[in-house]
Amino acid sequence: MLAIKSKYLLILSIVLIAGCIEDYTPQLNETVEKLVVDGSIIKGEQTQRVVISRSTSVYNAQFIPESGCYVWVLNSNGNQFLFNETEPGVYTADIPQNELAFNTEYTLYITTPDGNEYESETETILESPEVSDIYYERTSNSDWGEGSSDGLQFYVDLYANNYKATSYRWVVEETWEHRAFYEAPYMLDAKNDSIIEMSTVDSLTICYSTQLSNNIYTASTENLSKNEKKKAEINYDKIENRKFNYNYSILIKQYSLNENAYNFWNQNQKQNINTGGLYQSQPSHSVSNINNISNKKEIVLGFFWASSFTEKRFILENKYFYSLQFCKADTVDRNKLGIYSKNLYLTVLGAYEDGKSILGIPESQTCIDCRLNGGTIIKPDFFK
Amino acid sequence: MRIILLALAILIIATKGYSQQPVKTFSGSYTQTPFVDFVTDVESKTDYRFFFKNDIVDSIYVNISGSNMKLDSVLFKTLIKNRLYYYIANNSVIIYDGYKIVEQIDGNNISVAKKETKIESENQTTQDRYEQSKVKAENELIVVGSKLESVIGMPYIVSGRVIDEETGEPVIGATLYVEELKIGAATDYDGYFNLTLKTGKYSVELKSMSMGSKNFFLQVYSSGKIDLQMKKELIAINEVQIFADRHDNVRGMQMGFERMSSKTIKEIPVVMGEKDLLKVAQMLPGVQSAGEGSSGIIVRGGTADQNLFYINKIPIYNTSHLFGFFTAFSSDIVNDFSLYKSNIPAEYGGRISSIFDISTRQGNKKNFYAKGGISPVTAHVSAEGPIVKDKCTYVASYRGTYSDWLLSKVSNEDLKRSTAAFYDVSASVNTMINDKNSLKVFGYNSNDNFSLAAKNDYRYSNMGGSASLKHFFSPKLNGDFAIVHSEYNFSQNDKNNVSEAYSHNYVLSHSEAKADMNYMLPSNHKLSFGGSSILYNLNRGDILPYNEESTRIPVALGKEKGIETAVYASDEFSVIGALSMMGGLRISHYIFFSQKPVNQYFSNSEYSEENVNGSLGKISKSYFSIEPRVALNYMLFENTSLKASYNRMAQNIFVLSNTIAMSPTDQWKLADYYIKPPVSNQLSFGVYQNYKGLEASAEVYGKKTKNIVEYKDGIDFISENPVEMLLLQGEQKAYGLEFIIKRKTGKLTGWLSYTYSRSSVLVDSEIEGNSINFGKPYSSNYDIPHSLNLVSNLRVNRRVSFSTNVVYSTGRPATYPTSAYYFEGMQFIAYSERNEYRLPDYFRVDFSINMEGNLNRKKFIHSSWMLNVYNVTGRKNAYSVYFESEDGNIQGKKLSVFGTPIVTLSWNFKLGNYVSD
CATH class of the missing domain: 2.40.170.20 (TonB-dependent receptor, beta-barrel domain)
Structure with a gap:
């Protein structure tokens, strides 16, 4: 709560009084690698995953898998499910849906190769109601204090009356269309020093990227008289990032949370938006529900949570266009095709008097092949 | 530097004083003698010199006779019933009314000053001398209490207030330092202070952050109250400075x-x-x-x-x-x-x-x-x-x-x-x-x-x-x-x-x-x-x-x-x-x-x-x-x-x-x-x-x-x-x-x-x-x-x-x-x-x-x-x-x-x- 308020106080002070933020890389002590557990039981998913790894130093963040663990989950019906290591550090199990019932409790057990035994606290699958309204407002959200920033702030409403869970997490997956600056009707075949006409003109111009938001969005109705929350903030993006130029959609997965799972996600949400403000709370120890059975003092990072989810897609009807970045293109001398060593897409810049096209080669292939900016050219079915 | 000179002066005067062996007793017979006449007579017979304002002794007549009389006891008998007080310093006698402060008398230099003035103008009245010494004075003498109540060696309380002469505001945090005893006091938020002193004469330094300092002599007879005024030494911008409580720092009880x-x-x-x-x-x-x-x-x-x-x-x-x-x-x-x-x-x-x-x-x-x-x-x-x-x-x-x-x-x-x-x-x-x-x-x-x-x-x-x-x-x-x-x-x-x-x-x-x-x-x-x-x-x-x-x-x-x-x-x-x-x-x-x-x-x-x-x-x-x-x-x-x-x-x-x-x-x-x-x-x-x-x-x-x-x-x-x-x-x-x-x-x-x-x-x-x-x-x-x-x-x-x-x-x-x-x-x-x-x-x-x-x-x-x-x-x-x-x-x-x-x-x-x- 305070963290969010402090953001504004901070901004005010910064702009008023010439504050600034710059990179700073203090020396940090090397710490012992701690066990990290990233595990969940999600009703509705076919495959359940428990990822076990080791923490690393801050400046050299990497995934260090913990292989060879013995991993199993026990539910309150007394059934055990053994997980198999399918990739290094990644343990999976296909649990039948009938064993993933609402209000059933799950406990995770891990034995590491060095013989240490860990168990999680018990987590319950709670039912998630349908995702309610998703909408947005055009706003200038100056969270980062960088002047005016015209953008879209998306919101979701939560209506969970008659549902047991009072805490939720939303996972936001964005899909947006983006286009290359130039169309690519021709391709220069460097091997044969020839120019090939492409079959479909549009094929490399329009792409669709899909990305999971790296931000964490949680809500709790703990302090509210109804199990509902209006206008919970989810993702925000600036219009200048051009995600809203053409088709845009978000898919929201709404996960129910137990109280301590909410604490875990909420803590990390706060740390993500920590801007070191004036009235910032002190950082606190990481919330975790995994313990070493024989040594409670060992710090284990991560969490094991159980949940169910519902999902809903929102398609943005309005377009908010922000001009594409201009790309320069050089004309191609058809007599000197030999100077090019690899295949390049070419665009048409105009026509010679003889009616032949003036072919251009853009300064970068990212200006003509949208795939180089990420995504695929296959149009998702949810876009008309 | 000034302090050293002053100390030197005191030393010289003190030496002189002892070498002169002054005449301190007198004989005579006075009946309904106006006090002024009595004084003239005593001054002629002894080395005592008197300082007072004429108006306060107007109605006083001296009735006493004897030989080898001591001035102290004569004055005591004569003045006290008239609610006048006196103070004898070396050869100088100061007479004053009530608790009133005798201002601007140069205590230690009295004898010297007196001698000079006497030579210069034989016909000066005591009043003139009083005024003159006031002008010449470097350090004032402030007398507290009445000699009547005085018991030697008894500690008395000197209390009072330090105020700004110009604005009348209290001077806060001014310090009084009694050099002989190495003790002091500081004024509170209303300018008040208290000191306990035995009878005697002390040199006191009064200092304040904003007002600078002044030195005076304090003669204590018994408990009493004095008002001290300080004047800003400075004009508008010459705000000389944080004259902080220097004495406080070393002599005061406060730490941190x-x-x-x-x-x-x-x-x-x-x-x-x-x-x-x-x-x-x-x-x-x-x-x-x-x-x-x-x-x-x-x-x-x-x-x-x-x-x-x-x-x-x-x-x-x-x-x-x-x-x-x-x-x-x-x-x-x-x-x-x-x-x-x-x-x-x-x-x-x-x-x-x-x-x-x-x-x-x-x-x-x-x-x-x-x-x-x-x-x-x-x-x-x-x-x-x-x-x-x-x-x-x-x-x-x-x-x-x-x-x-x-x-x-x-x-x-x-x-x-x-x-x-x-x-x-x-x-x-x-x-x-x-x-x-x-x-x-x-x-x-x-x-x-x-x-x-x-x-x-x-x-x-x-x-x-x-x-x-x-x-x-x-x-x-x-x-x-x-x-x-x-x-x-x-x-x-x-x-x-x-x-x-x-x-x-x-x-x-x-x-x-x-x-x-x-x-x-x-x-x-x-x-x-x-x-x-x-x-x-x-x-x-x-x-x-x-x-x-x-x-x-x-x-x-x-x-x-x-x-x-x-x-x-x-x-x-x-x-x-x-x-x-x-x-x-x-x-x-x-x-x-x-x-x-x-x-x-x-x-x-x-x-x-x-x-x-x-x-x-x-x-x-x-x-x-x-x-x-x-x-x-x-x-x-x-x-x-x-x-x-x-x-x-x-x-x-x-x-x-x-x-x-x-x-x-x-x-x-x-x-x-x-x-x-x-x-x-x-x-x-x-x-x-x-x-x-x-x-x-x-x-x-x-x-x-x-x-x-x-x-x-x-x-x-x-x-x-x-x-x-x-x-x-x-x-x-x-x-x-x-x-x-x-x-x-x-x-x-x-x-x-x-x-x-x-x-x-x-x-x-x-x-x-x-x-x-x-x-x-x-x-x-x-x-x-x-x-x-x-x-x-x-x-x-x-x-x-x-x-x-x-x-x-x-x-x-x-x-x-x-x-x-x-x-x-x-x-x-x-x-x-x-x-x-x-x-x-x-x-x-x-x-x-x-x-x-x-x-x-x-x-x-x-x-x-x-x-x-x-x-x-x-x-x-x-x-x-x-x-x-x-x-x-x-x-x-x-x-x-x-x-x-x-x-x-x-x-x-x-x-x-x-x-x-």
């Missing part, structure tokens, strides 16, 4: 004590052109800022809420304006402030780190006077003058901001939708009712109002009033009786989310009655005693839905009531020779009345919801605190002393905060059934030395505080949970060394201070969940080992002066992440043990130029300009460091609040033909 006048405050460079006494205090050894631009202070490693701020006895619970960039007191009305951090006098209690006592101007008794000024952020004005000339004065001040205008100029949309405003006003009336009574009434209000991006509204205000009566029961006994009321309240609206939007109102009221008595006992015992009783009424407020759309569950945070009653006594006396002592004891009783049922918990378990085992009902809880206050001063040499002190303090009210800086929504909370009042024990030793206009001191201290309040991770102070579930209590240990060297006179003045200070906290318990940092000690938030401050002021001429600050300190402790890990493809970070790291070192240089206008004293308006550059080097000092995931890497970020040089120009004016501070 600083007193600064408004003058010092004004000359120090400031940010945004606002003069600010708390920013000045932050330059003193052992005092730290609670963050760049913050008005909170940290004393000897404590927290910001461990300092008690008084302005004319009104406690102020929030000292900041505009997020703390400004202090809630207008410097226009401030006369001076005192900061106690080692041995805190027994009359003070209630906070464990320091007492910060601000006294305001009492108003000019003769003329109307006004001053004011504008800076980029505020405008301020104050006025003062007599209501009844010489009897009753007023002072009023106002300061307000126009920062809204600044905000509207900013391009950021959120900021355009923000507003910020503050003001503070004060008024006081000071009345000298009569010789024995004076009354001071003071009122104060500060108000802050801001809204941010139309999402959060904050408002907070301090309001207070005090009335205090000073009464003299006798020269030996005086008392100060005060009633005080202070109220702090804040309200906020949080509209970030429609469903969660809430409003919160908080009120703290503090009502206090207190009496402080001073009693002079024989043999130099200065006894102070008194008591106070405080009624705290808190309403931590209700969290209420902001509007109909909000479904926020109303939460009553609860009302609280507590009564804190304290009695104290302390005695300051000379133990033996050069050793003096101040011993005091404060006993305080605090009772908390709970206004709602108190939970009972299972024994030996954490205070948590799961461990609630019924209710204790509305139970009250008492705490006693016995607080010894002892200080010793051993005068090693004339200008060197060693001091030691031991101090215990208890604190019954503290702030609920888990943020680094104090925020406008921090709630004060009373110690209650479960939360015990923190208690600190402090031991200090120091060496004090004055040398050639320099003043130096070094002090070491060790402090241990139990029941220090710390917070559990991730808690929320507006939740339904009782506070005992949110916090833990532990032990804090602090120790350090403070060194300061000051130069208070001359063209270049200022100080250099160095502080070494450590502070750590331990919260450990057998009970699971009741430890912080795994039960290991950790650095407190303000464990700042090294800190160096240089404050200097160079007066180029009467119109121009330059000031510079240099500030260096070790970065404050911080908690950094020590490991990174992946969770669902995201990078998460885990933090180190609490406060294991430090922010980068802090360094800042400020500079200012003061320029005064024309120095013509008769000018109607005097104006001055101040050009300020804060953070000249533009160093980007870290306010905080945080980490974020950026392109797959975790990157540290450093936030600086004042990362560039900040240049401001402010203009100030003084109105009226009056030389003020």
Whole structure:
């Protein structure tokens, strides 16, 4: 709560009084690698995953898998499910849906190769109601204090009356269309020093990227008289990032949370938006529900949570266009095709008097092949 | 140099005196002889020379006869029945009426002066001689008491008042130093002082910060009251300087004590052109800022809420304006402030780190006077003058901001939708009712109002009033009786989310009655005693839905009531020779009345919801605190002393905060059934030395505080949970060394201070969940080992002066992440043990130029300009460091609040033909 308020106080002070933020890389002590557990039981998913790894130093963040663990989950019906290591550090199990019932409790057990035994606290699958309204407002959200920033702030409403869970997490997956600056009707075949006409003109111009938001969005109705929350903030993006130029959609997965799972996600949400403000709370120890059975003092990072989810897609009807970045293109001398060593897409810049096209080669292939900016050219079915 | 000459003169005179073997007895017969004739006769027969005003002896006739009569007994018989007193110094006889002070007689030079004048003009009358010696005098002689009552060797009490000759205002913190006895006294807030002296003649030096010094001789016969006037030596701009209480430093009992006048405050460079006494205090050894631009202070490693701020006895619970960039007191009305951090006098209690006592101007008794000024952020004005000339004065001040205008100029949309405003006003009336009574009434209000991006509204205000009566029961006994009321309240609206939007109102009221008595006992015992009783009424407020759309569950945070009653006594006396002592004891009783049922918990378990085992009902809880206050001063040499002190303090009210800086929504909370009042024990030793206009001191201290309040991770102070579930209590240990060297006179003045200070906290318990940092000690938030401050002021001429600050300190402790890990493809970070790291070192240089206008004293308006550059080097000092995931890497970020040089120009004016501070 305070963290969010402090953001504004901070901004005010910064702009008023010439504050600034710059990179700073203090020396940090090397710490012992701690066990990290990233595990969940999600009703509705076919495959359940428990990822076990080791923490690393801050400046050299990497995934260090913990292989060879013995991993199993026990539910309150007394059934055990053994997980198999399918990739290094990644343990999976296909649990039948009938064993993933609402209000059933799950406990995770891990034995590491060095013989240490860990168990999680018990987590319950709670039912998630349908995702309610998703909408947005055009706003200038100056969270980062960088002047005016015209953008879209998306919101979701939560209506969970008659549902047991009072805490939720939303996972936001964005899909947006983006286009290359130039169309690519021709391709220069460097091997044969020839120019090939492409079959479909549009094929490399329009792409669709899909990305999971790296931000964490949680809500709790703990302090509210109804199990509902209006206008919970989810993702925000600036219009200048051009995600809203053409088709845009978000898919929201709404996960129910137990109280301590909410604490875990909420803590990390706060740390993500920590801007070191004036009235910032002190950082606190990481919330975790995994313990070493024989040594409670060992710090284990991560969490094991159980949940169910519902999902809903929102398609943005309005377009908010922000001009594409201009790309320069050089004309191609058809007599000197030999100077090019690899295949390049070419665009048409105009026509010679003889009616032949003036072919251009853009300064970068990212200006003509949208795939180089990420995504695929296959149009998702949810876009008309 | 002058002192040496004077000493030489005294020596010469004394030698002469002995060699002359003066005739002191006489014979004669007088019947109804007019006194003047008697005098002429005696002068012809002896070496005695008389000084008196003719009119007082008009009706006196001498009837006596005999041989070898002693003048003393003749005068005694003749004068006393006529209510006249006399004084014989060597060969000089001074006759005066009542207790009246005989002014401007050069005591030691009388015989010499007399001789010369006699030769020059045989026919001079005694009256002429009296007048003449008055003019010639260098040092005045002040006679106290009546010889009639005098018993040799008996200690008498000399009390009195020091006032400004020009304005009639009391001179605060002036010191009287009795050279022969190496003892002294300082005047209090009303200019009063007390000295215990045996009969005899003493040379006394009277000194004051703003008034300079003067020397006089004091002849004590018996107890009595004297009024001393001091004249400002200076004209408008020749404000010579922090003539601080030089004697206080070495000779006084106080350690870890600083007193600064408004003058010092004004000359120090400031940010945004606002003069600010708390920013000045932050330059003193052992005092730290609670963050760049913050008005909170940290004393000897404590927290910001461990300092008690008084302005004319009104406690102020929030000292900041505009997020703390400004202090809630207008410097226009401030006369001076005192900061106690080692041995805190027994009359003070209630906070464990320091007492910060601000006294305001009492108003000019003769003329109307006004001053004011504008800076980029505020405008301020104050006025003062007599209501009844010489009897009753007023002072009023106002300061307000126009920062809204600044905000509207900013391009950021959120900021355009923000507003910020503050003001503070004060008024006081000071009345000298009569010789024995004076009354001071003071009122104060500060108000802050801001809204941010139309999402959060904050408002907070301090309001207070005090009335205090000073009464003299006798020269030996005086008392100060005060009633005080202070109220702090804040309200906020949080509209970030429609469903969660809430409003919160908080009120703290503090009502206090207190009496402080001073009693002079024989043999130099200065006894102070008194008591106070405080009624705290808190309403931590209700969290209420902001509007109909909000479904926020109303939460009553609860009302609280507590009564804190304290009695104290302390005695300051000379133990033996050069050793003096101040011993005091404060006993305080605090009772908390709970206004709602108190939970009972299972024994030996954490205070948590799961461990609630019924209710204790509305139970009250008492705490006693016995607080010894002892200080010793051993005068090693004339200008060197060693001091030691031991101090215990208890604190019954503290702030609920888990943020680094104090925020406008921090709630004060009373110690209650479960939360015990923190208690600190402090031991200090120091060496004090004055040398050639320099003043130096070094002090070491060790402090241990139990029941220090710390917070559990991730808690929320507006939740339904009782506070005992949110916090833990532990032990804090602090120790350090403070060194300061000051130069208070001359063209270049200022100080250099160095502080070494450590502070750590331990919260450990057998009970699971009741430890912080795994039960290991950790650095407190303000464990700042090294800190160096240089404050200097160079007066180029009467119109121009330059000031510079240099500030260096070790970065404050911080908690950094020590490991990174992946969770669902995201990078998460885990933090180190609490406060294991430090922010980068802090360094800042400020500079200012003061320029005064024309120095013509008769000018109607005097104006001055101040050009300020804060953070000249533009160093980007870290306010905080945080980490974020950026392109797959975790990157540290450093936030600086004042990362560039900040240049401001402010203009100030003084109105009226009056030389003020």
